[in-house]
Amino acid sequence: MLELLEVEKRSGGAVHLADISLRLLPGTLNVLLGPTLSGKTSLMRIMAGLDRPSSGRILADDMDVTGVPVQQRDVAMVYQQFINYPAMTVFENIASPMRIARKPKAEIEGTVERVADLLKLTPYLRRMPLQLSGGQQQRTALARALAKNARLVLLDEPLANLDYKLREELRAELPKIFAASGAIFVYATAEPEEALLLGGNTATLSQGRVTQFGPTVDVYRRPNTLITARIFADPPLNVMAVEKRGAAFAPVEGGGRQIPVPPAYEGLADGPYHIAIRPHHVTLATTDGAASLPATVIVTEITGSESFVHLKTLGENWVLLAHGIHDLPPGRPVEIHLPLRHIMVFDADGASVDVGAVRKAA
Amino acid sequence: MTDTPMTNAIPAEAAAARATAQRRRLRLRWLVPTLYIIFLMLPIYWLINMSFKTTNEILAGFSPYPQRFTIDSYVEILTNPVWYWGYINSIIYVVINTIISVTVALPAAYAFSRYRFLGDKHLFFWLLTNRMAPPAVFALPFLQLYSSIGLFDTYWAVALAHCLFNIPLAVWILEGFMSGVPKEIDETAYIDGYSFPRFFVKIFMPLIASGIGVTAFFCFMFSWVEMLLAKTLTSVDAKPIAAVMTRTASTSGYELGLLAAAGVLTIIPGAIVIYFVRNYIAKGFALGRV
Secondary structure, rough: OEEEHHHEEEOOEEEEEEEEEEEEEOEEEEEEOOOOOOOHHHHHHHOOOOOOOOOOEEEEEEEOOOOHHHOOEEEEEOOOOEEEEEEEEHHHHHHHHHOOOOOOOOHHHHHHHHHHHHHOHHOOOOOOOOHOOOOHHHHHHHHHHHHHHEEEEEEOOOOOOOHHHHHHHHHHHHHHHHOOOOEEEEEEEHHHHHHHHHEEEEEEEOOEEEEEEEEHHHHHHHEEEHHHHHHHHOOOOEEEEEEEEEEEEOOOOOOOOOOOHHHHHHOOOOEEEEEEEOOHEEEEEOOOEEEEEEEEEEEEEEEOOOOEEEEEEEOEEEEEEEOOOOOOOOOOEEEEEHHHHEEEEEEEOOOEEHHHHHHHHH | OOOOOOHOOOHHHHHHHHHHHHHHHHHHHHHHHHHHHHHHHHHHHHHHHHOOOOHHHHHHHHOOOOOOOOOOOHHHHHHHHHHHHHHHHHHHHHHHHHHHHHHHHHHHHHHHHHHOOOHHHHHHHHHHHHOOOOHHHHHHHHHHHHHHHHHOOOHHHHHHHHHHHHHHHHHHHHHHHHHHOHHHHHHHHHHOOOOOOHHHHHHHHHHHHHHHHHHHHHHHHHHHHHOOHHHOOOOOOOOHHHHHHHHOOOOOOOOHHHHHHHHHHHHHHHHHHHHHOOOOOHHHHHOOOO
């Protein structure tokens, strides 16, 4: 078990991490999700022991390891860049942590074979890392991390530098590899999709703070703040400032337009709110139980199976994700539809409105 | 070019004329580099030419190759202890200097490459300014200092004096090579459990082996060609070849053949060392920053 207690990292005047408390259990996969510069790498370096936190404590299995040098921490790490020892063969690369730990020769060979088999590296064991493709180099780095059999395995955007096909392939294998090990895995990524594909738990990071931590699907479905919802959305979340008056939300720049309050939120007090809806929930065709808004097409991006329609609606820039090809010319006025059950409501400060609490009050 | 009859028919003569012109241009293309190489090689050729002549023939006037071919000069140098000890002395202090410079510069360059500390950039630049002062400036202070502590006329005197110029150079070159190695390799090694010394020797040094080679070469060359400090700080026991060579002027007139042969033998070690680092030398001249 790894526990972080009120960890902070400052350097110069800048705060890189603030007030981070996390509790990671053995045998779990924990995703750190956040945009670039949100503090994912800083947090990982502190977990690894490469950096010392400015304040706060780190406990590994209830032992304080805050100042313990990295060599004595039981950790392994894989970087975004393909980092291997170029002067050693793939076999020696994978064996290197075990050689340092003075493991018996037979055990080293057995472990290398097993891990190489798992990561499909067996034909390349005699080669040098730089003679391999990017995907194979990263597999080598992963193999070395697994061969160490550390209690904590840190993966810092390990697939970000791979091309699309290799990334898909390796990502599909990762959950299997994680499941076979009893270690704590921490996986940093900037892509919400990756977090969902990997499952496990997710901690969303924004400007050096953990905004939410829990099972990945829960965080996705019920973000506790607008910030979390925005981090965990790709394409970007559609947000609109509204004023609740009775049974309807009136968009602030709506000019008299009204959106019915979704049934779950009926007990809400009147006042300013934010409503948010994911791009793939907004539709061009009318559906039952949906509010309609006028919009103007800005531009349409077509990927083939999907179309991203960028729209201007009541002063906000929104995105609509539709299946199939919708070749809408810029400037075309359209009517968009928001199924009420997919609307998320946040209060004026961006905190999620607790549906359960609303129900009880009502 | 695949010619169809149509395109070929009209400008057949013009094409032929163009081809001739092009051939003429190609024929002259070798001229400039050849002249340049002759210009560069001439002094070396003349030195080798002289080394196989007798002093009388050299003084007699212009002769493009030895009339009476002799290897007496080389025999004299390789058999006379005064001569060959000049070479041995030079090689000893050059090797000592190269070893000290590289050994000291390795950790220093690592620190500059990997850590930020107060005034690091200023210190790093200051190192280079050491190379801006002519060695002659330091001849007098070194002479006085070494005389008073009994280092005068030893290999260590010259080797240490040359360190003043070579260590900064070595730090600069090595820092460039080291900064080309991603910091994540260091961290991965620490995470894997490597201690710093073990990491440095087993992982890091193989990665910058070419840089170490180039650095050693530059230290070797500077120390090998530097004459003023080497001459000033020695008298008999540690006399370098450069000092021995000037001696020929004062004995029985000018022994030019002998001097030329000594010159040829002085070029050889440098040529051998250059051969080994020829692929990396451009990077060395750019202080590792290519």
